[in-house]
Amino acid sequence: MRRLSSGVALLAFAGIFGVPVTALADTASEIKALKAKLKELEAKIGAQGKATAQVKNALNSAKAAPGTSAPPPVFVSFRNGLFVETEDQDFSFKLGGQIQADGGFASSADTISRSNVGFRRARLEVEGKAFKNWFYKLQYDFTGSGAAGIRDFYLAYRDRFLPEEITKQPVTIQIGNFKEPFSLEAIESSKYFVFVERSLPSVLSPSRHIGAAIAAGDKNWSIKTGIFSTSPQDTATAPPTGESQYWDAAVRGVYAPIVEEDRLLHLGASFKYHKPNNTTAATDAANLRPGQSSEREETDVLGGGGALTRVSAAQDLSCAGSAASLDIATTGVGQLVAPFARRSSCLKYSYNYGFEAAAAYGPVSLQAEYIAAQYERDFTNALIYGNGGGTSLRYSGYYVFGSVFLTGESRAASYKGYDKDFNTPGSFGEVQIKNPLNKGGLGAFEFAARYSEINLDNGGLVDGNFVYAATAVGNAAQKAIARTATLGGRQDNLTLALNWYPVRGVRFQANWTKTLTLVAPSDRPYLNGDRPSLFLARAQVFW
Numbered sequence: 001m002r003r004l005s006s007g008v009a010l011l012a013f014a015g016i017f018g019v020p021v022t023a024l025a026d027t028a029s030e031i032k033a034l035k036a037k038l039k040e041l042e043a044k045i046g047a048q049g050k051a052t053a054q055v056k057n058a059l060n061s062a063k064a065a066p067g068t069s070a071p072p073p074v075f076v077s078f079r080n081g082l083f084v085e086t087e088d089q090d091f092s093f094k095l096g097g098q099i100q101a102d103g104g105f106a107s108s109a110d111t112i113s114r115s116n117v118g119f120r121r122a123r124l125e126v127e128g129k130a131f132k133n134w135f136y137k138l139q140y141d142f143t144g145s146g147a148a149g150i151r152d153f154y155l156a157y158r159d160r161f162l163p164e165e166i167t168k169q170p171v172t173i174q175i176g177n178f179k180e181p182f183s184l185e186a187i188e189s190s191k192y193f194v195f196v197e198r199s200l201p202s203v204l205s206p207s208r209h210i211g212a213a214i215a216a217g218d219k220n221w222s223i224k225t226g227i228f229s230t231s232p233q234d235t236a237t238a239p240p241t242g243e244s245q246y247w248d249a250a251v252r253g254v255y256a257p258i259v260e261e262d263r264l265l266h267l268g269a270s271f272k273y274h275k276p277n278n279t280t281a282a283t284d285a286a287n288l289r290p291g292q293s294s295e296r297e298e299t300d301v302l303g304g305g306g307a308l309t310r311v312s313a314a315q316d317l318s319c320a321g322s323a324a325s326l327d328i329a330t331t332g333v334g335q336l337v338a339p340f341a342r343r344s345s346c347l348k349y350s351y352n353y354g355f356e357a358a359a360a361y362g363p364v365s366l367q368a369e370y371i372a373a374q375y376e377r378d379f380t381n382a383l384i385y386g387n388g389g390g391t392s393l394r395y396s397g398y399y400v401f402g403s404v405f406l407t408g409e410s411r412a413a414s415y416k417g418y419d420k421d422f423n424t425p426g427s428f429g430e431v432q433i434k435n436p437l438n439k440g441g442l443g444a445f446e447f448a449a450r451y452s453e454i455n456l457d458n459g460g461l462v463d464g465n466f467v468y469a470a471t472a473v474g475n476a477a478q479k480a481i482a483r484t485a486t487l488g489g490r491q492d493n494l495t496l497a498l499n500w501y502p503v504r505g506v507r508f509q510a511n512w513t514k515t516l517t518l519v520a521p522s523d524r525p526y527l528n529g530d531r532p533s534l535f536l537a538r539a540q541v542f543w
Helices: 002-017 023-059 200-204 319-323 334-341 379-384 464-472 476-482
Strands: 073-076 082-086 091-106 114-128 136-142 150-161 173-177 208-217 221-228 249-258 262-274 347-361 365-379 392-405 444-458 488-503 504-521 531-540
Touching: 173 249, 200 392, 200 444, 200 488, 208 249, 392 488
Parallel strands: none
Antiparallel strands: 073 082, 082 091, 091 114, 091 531, 114 136, 136 150, 150 173, 173 208, 208 221, 221 249, 249 262, 262 347, 347 365, 365 392, 392 444, 444 488, 488 504, 504 531
16 A cells, blocks of 8 residues: 555656656666665675775784784785785795797708707796895706706895995895806896897806805996806816815996986996816816807707807817827827826916997897907916917907887886896896787887807917918927917807787797808818808797
């Protein structure tokens, strides 16, 4: 009866004021729908309140004893990798990694239609900080060579030891296995390479070593220096039992007067002093056989021998390596000196130095480096032991490349000063994609071209052509003099690259490399004049 009377009243009201009955019905249905949505919102708010209460209860129950405070809330996110951080930012933890799958083919007079595919890198890493000032990183490579595949493995302490008038950033003290501060290209992470591989002259740069370093800087400048010794990546980690390992002292300084979102100017210089002590080419290959034992620059996935892998120093620059092959019959002193060869290295010391520059204006960027290595040796030992090289040897190389983003990104936006990266300050990081594929864009496209050269030839006391002639003659004096030259080869390459960055953490690369000049090393004279061409491609994901 109530519903009936209400309906009659509503019809009467509508009739008096001339309101259509259908309009009133629509209004009633809208009110009903709004009430339903309001109930849904109330249910959601209630659920959120329950969750908040559960969190508060968990924090309150976490108190270990009366008078102690509950631990701060923990925030979990995925910043291109699992990231965990406390509310006060004193503790953090990030789980990341990278996978690089490479493939390529090449042809030359030495290697016809060679092709190969494989994993260049497959790494997992954890990094973060503890108690606000302590930073750590552990990185393990499942594909690379070396003891247990360890790469970066360090602990760092950061605190304000300098006044803010000098730098607003804390000073960093770092201990462990990490990259020596030398060369822009050498310290840059492989995740961010413009080209598939580093350039030819990087064989003259040190890699990761165990040591200690100290660094300071700010957004526009940084300096890092340290002392290092052997590394898990060395072919052998110790010299003969009871004798001394090599050690390095390295320093790198950079200055970037212009650091903006789309403009950059970067300048830098590096220096490294190397003391071989009693190490041999087996335990100190990167320095005592430069070019021979380093990474196969620009062509790694193709492997094998020939010009497509690397130029190599034919001679061992220590006396220990050549004493075993000393020509006793012609020198007449081999039996006397051979027992002492291992303990009397010809190399007294060596030092490397380099200069670097990078600039970016909008989508266009340029980068170049020059690196040289100087070897100082004992002249008497060099002649007696019959080892290649004179009292002073010098090797060098350089590269220059330019890149342009066809989609408008700027390499300047990925620059990492000391304020962003204390481990490798003054380097480049992840490309800032303007229109990623997952948001309806095309991603970022980059075109680059690089020219690189390495020269491991050194005439010593005589011309290189005379070396081959003298070695073929049985005269002992000519042989001894001829061995004062090193012929490690000379090579220059031109590389063109096209890169596609569809979304953050994913990249596809294609490189075409042409060897323009090749002066063969003395251990592979058949390569002289060869001009191989090769194509390399890489698919990468990192997080």
